[in-house]
Amino acid sequence: MNVTSVSFPYGESIHWFSPEKIKSLPENQLKDWLLATGSLTQRLKTHCTHFEVKVLGEHLLTPLEDEFPSHNDPVWIREVLLCLDGTPWVFARTLIPQHILDASHNQFIHLGTRPLGELLFTSPAITPGNIEVAQFETCGRLAALATSLQQQVNTSLWGRRRYFNLHGSQLIVSEIFLPAAVEYINTL
Template identity: 90%
Template structure:
């Protein structure tokens, strides 16, 4: 794998859409994964023997244009790969505003290789919001990331974004399915 922290951040500016407003969603198993309301971490763990979080980078940074419209100050950005039995399946990018960064019961900056999903779906103070979806073109930064992971990008990548409410504020989690995941998901 050629993935290094030197390349962080990998995120790219993209328009997200409500699933009802996007012209076409994948018409295969991936659609179910994109729209599933439960924990993606839990679902991924049921499809492997060894689940691993590889941290690509995390730091206080200014979000991309239109990525977090209500914030014009730096936010904690964390980018990881969710790997199943050694194969990266999902690229995840989280944005956490500073006002909730160090809440007493949620230590977002000290997750290390622990999955964020476990924290988000186990805390009674965090409420998941609606899901938005996006299609990533084969010439973008995330396609280049997939290629650097030795995953051939033959078609657009799909991802989902979700807001999580905590203490009258929101954090954002984006999850993009890499080609290896799409291939396996469509054969489940």
């Protein structure tokens, strides 16, 4: 895998939609994965022997335009690959405002290779919000990332975004399914 932190951040400006307002949602197994309300980490772990988080980069940065509409200050951005048996399945991008980092005693910035999902779905202080979805063209930065991972991008990629509430503030987690994941999911 030739992905390095030199390329961080990979995120791109994306238009997210409520699932009820997008007509082109996939009509296969992927739709169920996009709209699932539980922990994606837990679900992924049931489809492999070895689950791994590869950190692409994490740093305090200014979010992309329209990425965090109510927030213009720098946020902690963490980008990772969620890998199943050595194969990257999901690109995940997390945005956490500084005041959440300060109040959380660094539990977010010291995750290392631990999955964020374990923290998000085990803490009673964190409440998951609604899911939004997006379709990514084959010529975008995330398609280029998939190609660099030796995954051929023949069709649009799909992803989901979810806000998580913590003490009246929000953090955002986006998860984009890479071609290897889509190929496997559609055989289920």
